[in-house]
Amino acid sequence: MTNKISRVSKDQWLAKGLEALEAGGIEAVKVERIAKVLGISRSGFYWHFKNRQELFDHLLNYWTREYTGIVTDNPDLMKLGPKKRLLASMEMIRDKHLGKFDLAMTLWAKTDSKIRKIVNAVVKMRLDYLRATFAELGFKGDELEMRARLFVCYHAWEDTVFPDLTDQQHSKLQKLRYQYLIQN
Numbered sequence: 720m721t722n723k724i725s726r727v728s729k730d731q732w733l734a735k736g737l738e739a740l741e742a743g744g745i746e747a748v749k750v751e752r753i754a755k756v757l758g759i760s761r762s763g764f765y766w767h768f769k770n771r772q773e774l775f776d777h778l779l780n781y782w783t784r785e786y787t788g789i790v791t792d793n794p795d796l797m798k799l800g801p802k803k804r805l806l807a808s809m810e811m812i813r814d815k816h817l818g819k820f821d822l823a824m825t826l827w828a829k830t831d832s833k834i835r836k837i838v839n840a841v842v843k844m845r846l847d848y849l850r851a852t853f854a855e856l857g858f859k860g861d862e863l864e865m866r867a868r869l870f871v872c873y874h875a876w877e878d879t880v881f882p883d884l885t886d887q888q889h890s891k892l893q894k895l896r897y898q899y900l901i902q903n
Contacts, residue, residue, distance in 0.1 A: 727757050729767040733781040736774060741823040745830065748774070779837050782824060786817045787841050791848040801855035805870075806897055808852075812874045813889060821875040845871050856901060866900050 735756050739747045750771060754761040768774045790796065790811055796804050812818060828838040849867035858866060873896065877889075884892070 726766070727759055727763055729777070730781065731757060732764065732767055732774070733778055736778045737782060737820050737823070740778070740827065741820055744823070745775075745827050748778070750774070779834065782820055783837070783841050783844075786820060787844055789815070790817065791844050801852050802901055805852055805856075805901065808848075809874065809893055809897060813877075813893060816878060818875040818878055822879050842871065845875075853900075857903070870900065 732753060735753045736748050739749070739753060739756075748771075750761050750764045754764060757763075764774075768777065790808050793811075796807055796811075799807060824834075824838050824841075828835040846867050849870050850863060853863045853866045
């Protein structure tokens with residue numbers, strides 16, 4: 720009996736590419752390695768990408784869309800009032816582990832100015848989204864900026880810096896952090 724492997728989607732390649740980036744940096748993002756992890760031949764790669772550089776370009780777009788745009792461009796979140804939007808954003812970031820690849824992207828950005836520009840643009844997207852939300856809550860100036868930056872830093876690095884926290888601890892701290900961030 721032969722197992723027929725179904726075609727692997729572009730997003731599956733990109734998801735495994737991010738995992739390789741996280742595990743070993745940009746040098747670990749190799750077509751053969753990713754194909755092996757996916758259980759397919761390397762020829763499937765060329766269905767979606769011309770070359771490894773195109774994979775890198777799409778990897779950046781995928782990370783931007785799936786780990787930032789999913790929050791900042793989310794029409795369902797934008798329908799919520801600012802307090803509910805902030806809490807829903809916190810929950811989404813935590814539940815979907817949206818900060819998971821931020822360290823890998825930051826390290827990659829240190830090696831390439833093109834990547835640094837994209838990573839900086841993603842951070843700006845996050846900050847702009849949060850600035851708008853905190854402004855709706857009535858914060859201005861340094862108070863607004865501190866809250867937006869604190870939110871971005873904490874949520875981008877929580878899993879990296881505090882990997883040993885239980886779900887219960889995360890939940891408790893999230894509630895406290897939320898109350899802290901919205902109080903005047």
